[in-house]
Amino acid sequence: MAIVVDRDTRLVVQGITGREGSFHATRNLRYGTNVVAGVTPAKGGMDVEGIPVFDTVRDAVAETSPNTAMVFVPARFAADAIYEAVDAGIETVICITEGLPAHDMLRVYNYVRPKGVTLIGPNCPGVLSPGKANVGIIPAEIFSEGSVGLVSRSGTLTYQIGHELTQLGIGQSTIVGIGGDPVVGSSFVDVLARFEADPETELVVMVGEIGGNEEEKAAEFIAEQMSTPVVAYIAGFTAPPGKTMGHAGAIISGSAGTARAKKEALEARGVRVGTNPTEAARLAAEAVGARTA
Amino acid sequence: MDLYEYQGKELFARAGIPVSQGRVATTPEEARAAAEEIGGQVVVKAQVLTGGRGKAGGIKLAASPDEAEERAREILGLDIRGHVVRKLWIEKASDIAKEYYLSVTFDRGEKKPLFMFTTQGGMDIEEVAAESPEALARLHVEPLAGFQPWQARWLCFAAGLEDPDEQKQVMAIVAKLYGAFVDFDAMLCEVNPLIVTPDGEVKALDSKFTVDDNALFRHADVAEMRDVEAADPRERLAREKGVTYVKLDGEIGILGNGAGLVMATLDVIDQVGGRPANFCDLGGGGDAQGVVDALEVITSDDQVEAILFNIFGGITRCDEVARGILTALGQMTIEHPIVVRLDGTNAEEGRQMLVDAAPPDLYVEETMLAAAERVVEVAKAKAA
Numbered sequence: 059m060a061i062v063v064d065r066d067t068r069l070v071v072q073g074i075t076g077r078e079g080s081f082h083a084t085r086n087l088r089y090g091t092n093v094v095a096g097v098t099p100a101k102g103g104m105d106v107e108g109i110p111v112f113d114t115v116r117d118a119v120a121e122t123s124p125n126t127a128m129v130f131v132p133a134r135f136a137a138d139a140i141y142e143a144v145d146a147g148i149e150t151v152i153c154i155t156e157g158l159p160a161h162d163m164l165r166v167y168n169y170v171r172p173k174g175v176t177l178i179g180p181n182c183p184g185v186l187s188p189g190k191a192n193v194g195i196i197p198a199e200i201f202s203e204g205s206v207g208l209v210s211r212s213g214t215l216t217y218q219i220g221h222e223l224t225q226l227g228i229g230q231s232t233i234v235g236i237g238g239d240p241v242v243g244s245s246f247v248d249v250l251a252r253f254e255a256d257p258e259t260e261l262v263v264m265v266g267e268i269g270g271n272e273e274e275k276a277a278e279f280i281a282e283q284m285s286t287p288v289v290a291y292i293a294g295f296t297a298p299p300g301k302t303m304g305h306a307g308a309i310i311s312g313s314a315g316t317a318r319a320k321k322e323a324l325e326a327r328g329v330r331v332g333t334n335p336t337e338a339a340r341l342a343a344e345a346v347g348a349r350t351a
Numbered sequence: 352m353d354l355y356e357y358q359g360k361e362l363f364a365r366a367g368i369p370v371s372q373g374r375v376a377t378t379p380e381e382a383r384a385a386a387e388e389i390g391g392q393v394v395v396k397a398q399v400l401t402g403g404r405g406k407a408g409g410i411k412l413a414a415s416p417d418e419a420e421e422r423a424r425e426i427l428g429l430d431i432r433g434h435v436v437r438k439l440w441i442e443k444a445s446d447i448a449k450e451y452y453l454s455v456t457f458d459r460g461e462k463k464p465l466f467m468f469t470t471q472g473g474m475d476i477e478e479v480a481a482e483s484p485e486a487l488a489r490l491h492v493e494p495l496a497g498f499q500p501w502q503a504r505w506l507c508f509a510a511g512l513e514d515p516d517e518q519k520q521v522m523a524i525v526a527k528l529y530g531a532f533v534d535f536d537a538m539l540c541e542v543n544p545l546i547v548t549p550d551g552e553v554k555a556l557d558s559k560f561t562v563d564d565n566a567l568f569r570h571a572d573v574a575e576m577r578d579v580e581a582a583d584p585r586e587r588l589a590r591e592k593g594v595t596y597v598k599l600d601g602e603i604g605i606l607g608n609g610a611g612l613v614m615a616t617l618d619v620i621d622q623v624g625g626r627p628a629n630f631c632d633l634g635g636g637g638d639a640q641g642v643v644d645a646l647e648v649i650t651s652d653d654q655v656e657a658i659l660f661n662i663f664g665g666i667t668r669c670d671e672v673a674r675g676i677l678t679a680l681g682q683m684t685i686e687h688p689i690v691v692r693l694d695g696t697n698a699e700e701g702r703q704m705l706v707d708a709a710p711p712d713l714y715v716e717e718t719m720l721a722a723a724e725r726v727v728e729v730a731k732a733k734a735a
Binding site: 213334 | 461609611615617632666719
C-alpha cells in the first residue's frame with residue numbers, strides 16, 4: 059500500500075498543454091502513472107503524447123473517469139482550477155502551482171474541507187509512491203520502494219533526505235510534499251493520519267521549517283494518536299524574524315513560528331529531531347533498524 | 352509587503368475608516384509647508400517599517416510651522432531599530448480621551464481571519480493577551496460566509512464597550528476594516544490606537560497594514576507603494592534581477608536550489624562555526640544567467656569572504672548546473688573562494704566537470720557537512 063497516489067490513481071492534468079504541464083504530465087506517464095486525461099480550455103480534442111485533452115474537467119470525468127487531478131495552471135487561475143476539479147467530483151487534487159494569493163486559498167480550503175476531498179499543496183512538488191505512481195515534479199530516480207513515509211513543506215530538502223535514506227538502503231512508501239504556503243490543503247497532521255492508517259508505512263520522517271504552528275500540532279498528534287514512530291527535521295534555526303525565507307509560509311511572525319520552538323515541542327513529545335538532513339536520515343535508519351531487529 | 356503608516360491610512364480612508372488629515376514630507380521645509388497647510392497643532396511622525404517609534408523619539412508634537420520644521424530636522428535621519436528615517440507624516444494633532452485596539456489578521460493556524468478588540472489600547476497587544484486575556488475579545492470570521500454585523504456587536508460587548516455612541520462608531524469601523532482586509536488581500540490590518548476624542552469621535556490614529564505579495568498582481572496601485580529606496584541595497588538589486596535573496600549578517604555567501612535546502616544550509620554553516628551572509632534560492636533551474644545574477648547580488652556584499660553553492664540535483668541535473676556555474680564564472684570575475692557541493696541526479700558527472708575545468712580557488716565537495724566545513728575554513732584563511 060501507499061497513501062494519496064498508487065496503482066488505482068487515474069490522473070487528469072489541468073494545464074496539460076503548457077510548457078511545464080506537458081513536460082511533467084509526460085514524465086509522470088512514463089513513470090507508470092495512469093494519466094487518463096488533460097484539460098486546457100479551448101484545446102479539447104487534441105492530445106499530448108496520446109493523452110486526450112478536454113475543454114473542462116467535467117468533460118474529462120465523463121469520458122475518462124479520473125479520480126485525481128494535478129493543477130499546473132498559472133497562480134491567478136489556480137484557485138478556479140481547484141474549484142472546477144472539486145465540483146466535477148474529483149476526490150484528490152494536487153496543486154503544484156506556486157504563488158496563489160493567500161485569501162484565495164483561505165476560501166478554497168474552507169470550501170474543500172467539508173466535502174472530504176484531499177487537497178495537497180499549493181506550492182508543492184506533489185506526491186510519489188515509488189513503484190506505483192508519481193504525480194508532480196518529484197524526481198523519482200532518487201527514491202526507492204520501501205516502508206518509510208516522508209512528509210515535507212520543502213521540495214529539495216525532501217529530495218536530499220530521501221536520497222540519503224536510499225543510500226542507506228532504506229526505501230519509501232510515499233513521499234508527500236505538502237507545500238510551502240501559509241495555508242495548504244493538507245497539514246502535517248492530515249498526512250500523518252494517512253501514514254498511521256497505512257500498514258506498509260513503518261516509520262515517518264517529517265520535514266518542517268519556520269512559520270506557523272503545524273509542527274507543534276503534529277507533535278501533539280504523534281504523541282496522542284500514532285503508534286508508527288516519527289523522526290523529524292526542522293529547517294531555519296538561523297532565519298531572522300519578519301523575513302520571508304523563499305517560501306511564502308516560511309516567516310517568523312513576532313516570536314511565533316521559530317525552529318527552536320518547533321524542535322522543543324517535538325522533543326517534549328518524544329520525537330527525535332535531527333540537527334541536519336544527514337542526521338535526520340541516520341536517525342530514521344536507526345529507528346528502522348531497531349524495528350526490524 | 353508592509354506599508355507605511357500613511358499608506359495604510361490612505362487605504363483606511365478609501366475603505367471609509369476615519370483618519371486625521373495629513374501630508375508626507377521628506378525635508379524640514381516640506382514639513383513646515385505641510386504644517387502651514389494643515390494649520391494648528393500638528394504631529395511629526397517618522398515613517399519607518401518597525402515599531403517603537405515613539406520611544407525612539409520618532410513622534411513629536413509641533414505647535415507651529417516653525418516648530419514642525421525643527422522637529423522634522425531632528426527626526427529625519429534618525430536610526431530607529433536599523434531603519435533610517437527618510438519620510439515623515441505630518442498630521443493634524445488629535446486630542447485623546449481613550450485609546451482602544453482593533454485588528455484583523457490572517458490566522459494561518461485556524462485558516463480564518465481573526466478579529467481582536469480591546470479597550471486597553473496603545474499597548475503591545477501580545478502584552479495585553481498575556482496579562483489580561485479576559486480584556487481581549489477574539490473572534491474568527493468564516494471566510495465563505497464573510498463578515499456579519501453580529502460579529503461587530505459581539506466584539507463591542509465582549510470587550511466591555513458600553514457607550515452606545517462609541518459602539519455605533521466602532522461597529523461601523525469593524526465592518527469597514529474587514530472590507531479593507533479582504534479587498535486589499537491583507538495579511539494584517541491593525542489600528543493601535545483606535546482613539547476616542549473628547550468630543551466622542553472614534554478614529555484610527557495609527558495603522559499597520561501588510562498586503563500578501565502573491566496578490567499584488569491584482570492591486571497595481573498598492574504594489575506601487577513599495578519604497579524601493581528603503582530596502583537594503585542588495586535586496587533591492589536582487590528584486591530587480593528576480594533573485595530570491597535575504598541579507599544576513601555573516602561572511603559566508605550562500606546559494607542553493609530550493610528554499611528549504613537553503614535554510615538548512617544556513618543552519619549547517621552556523622553549526623560548523625561560520626555565519627551566513629545571506630539566503631539565496633536559485634529555484635529549480637541552474638541556468639548560467641540565474642547563477643550570474645545571484646553571484647552579482649551576493650558579491651555586492653562587502654562582508655562576504657567565501658561562497659558556498661549547495662545544489663541537490665533533481666529534475667535539473669547536476670551536470671546542467673555544473674555547466675551553468677562554469678559558464679557564469681567565465682562571464683564574470685569572482686574574487687572569493689568558492690566551494691561547490693553537488694549531490695543527486697548526475698552528481699558525479701557534474702563534479703567531474705568542475706574538477707576538469709579547475710577554475711582557480713574553486714573546491715568541490717560531495718556532502719553538505721563537508722562543504723560547510725570547507726567554506727568556513729577557506730573564509731577564515733582569506734580573512735586572516
